[in-house]
Amino acid sequence: MKIKTTRTAVAPWLFSLLAMTCTSAFAEQAATPPSNLLTAAVAWRQTAAEFEALYYQGFNVARMQLDRALQAHKPGDRPLAIISDIDDTVLSSNSYWGYMINSGKEFFDDAAWDQWVAENGPVATPGAVDFLNYAQSKGVEVFYVTSRDQGEKTYEYALANLRHSKLPFADEQHLTVYRDSSNKEPRQTEIAKDFDVVVMLGDNLNDFKRKYYVADVKQRSSLMTEDKEQFGRKFILFPNPTDGHWLKAIFGDSEPPATPENRAKFKAAASSTAWQMKP
Numbered sequence: 001m002k003i004k005t006t007r008t009a010v011a012p013w014l015f016s017l018l019a020m021t022c023t024s025a026f027a028e029q030a031a032t033p034p035s036n037l038l039t040a041a042v043a044w045r046q047t048a049a050e051f052e053a054l055y056y057q058g059f060n061v062a063r064m065q066l067d068r069a070l071q072a073h074k075p076g077d078r079p080l081a082i083i084s085d086i087d088d089t090v091l092s093s094n095s096y097w098g099y100m101i102n103s104g105k106e107f108f109d110d111a112a113w114d115q116w117v118a119e120n121g122p123v124a125t126p127g128a129v130d131f132l133n134y135a136q137s138k139g140v141e142v143f144y145v146t147s148r149d150q151g152e153k154t155y156e157y158a159l160a161n162l163r164h165s166k167l168p169f170a171d172e173q174h175l176t177v178y179r180d181s182s183n184k185e186p187r188q189t190e191i192a193k194d195f196d197v198v199v200m201l202g203d204n205l206n207d208f209k210r211k212y213y214v215a216d217v218k219q220r221s222s223l224m225t226e227d228k229e230q231f232g233r234k235f236i237l238f239p240n241p242t243d244g245h246w247l248k249a250i251f252g253d254s255e256p257p258a259t260p261e262n263r264a265k266f267k268a269a270a271s272s273t274a275w276q277m278k279p
Contacts, residue, residue, distance in 0.1 A: 037106045037266050041241040042097045052126045054239045059127035062199045062236045063134060069198045070138055081195035082135055083188055086146040088203040088240045090132065091122035091161055097242050107258040108243055114150045117157050124165040125238070136168040140198070143191050144175045147182040154179050182245070182254075185210045199233075203240040217249045217269070 045051055062082070069080055084090055096116045100109065116122075132142050144162065148154050155177050162170035169175075176187040184207065191197060205212035205224060214220050231237060248254040250269045256262045 036101060036104065037263065038097065038100060038242060042101050044241060045094050045097060051239060055126040055128070058201070058236045058238050059131035061232055062201065063131055065199050065233065065236075066135060066138070066140065069196070070140075073196075078194065078196045080138075080140045080198050081191060082132075082140060082142045082199055082201065083191060083197055084132075084142060084144055084201040085184075085203060085207040086144055086158065086162070087122070087148075088125070088244075089201050089207070089238055090125055090128040090144075090167060091165060092125045093122060093242075095121050095123075105258070107262065108255040110255065117148070117150055117161065118153070120161060120164045122161045122165065124167065129165065129167060132168050141195065142169045142174060143187075144169070145178075145184045145187050145191075146176070147178040147184065149179045182206060182213065183210050197234075199236050201236050201238070203238040204244040204246075205237075206245045208235045213245055213248070215248055215252045220246070220249045 066080070066082070073080060087093055093116075096113060099112060099116070100106075103109075103112070105112075135142055144158075146158060148158055150157050155175075158177050159170060159172070159175055162175065176184075178184065178187075188197075188200075200208050202208055205220070208230075209227070212220055212223055214223070227235070243254070245254050247256060250256075251262060251265060256265075
């Protein structure tokens, strides 16, 4: 009878402990957010001093190149100019990507982007205002060439974004917006006819030459290598680990849809040069 009594007394205690353990495990699992392909990249954008430093470095190099051009410039020469992309070059999209993480989204969201742009979400990137104001103080014009599409108000929004961050040359003479194409070469060529373009600023290889707009990772890398002498001289490249035409080389689309197949492609791309650990 004592054995039976002991078993009866212990059983509820064991069940209670098991219930508490299971509840704790389920609570811990519920509190752990699902993995998001963007998390590491966005965390780096948001917190890494290195991310900011790369912008300062880029604008410092651009200023060095500008100073050299100013010293070599002679009366009668074509006026000097700078051609710049906008998004993630002189205007930061960090808050948009923070929204993407908070919303659990992993692939570019056009509707959210368009609303963010309309609400003047972009802010100046580190060093952009100082460098562009310096160029203006030296009599060097800055031309912004970008590709965006927020409907009929696309141009209005782009101009408002530049002015909101107090960037110089924020006017219709210096801003070109392509809605139906990401090919910026036509306008860049026009500018180069009248100006000596000292540097081009961008976060995407396609901001410099259209030839980089290809759907193959190795081909894109090979094309870049052909121009390796231009980086840090004519081409000033800024970091962007979250979007751009590097995605087109992986998916065949710069803004791929959120599908299980694309998640698998992302993982395959990330592990393409993976070290094989010996057993």
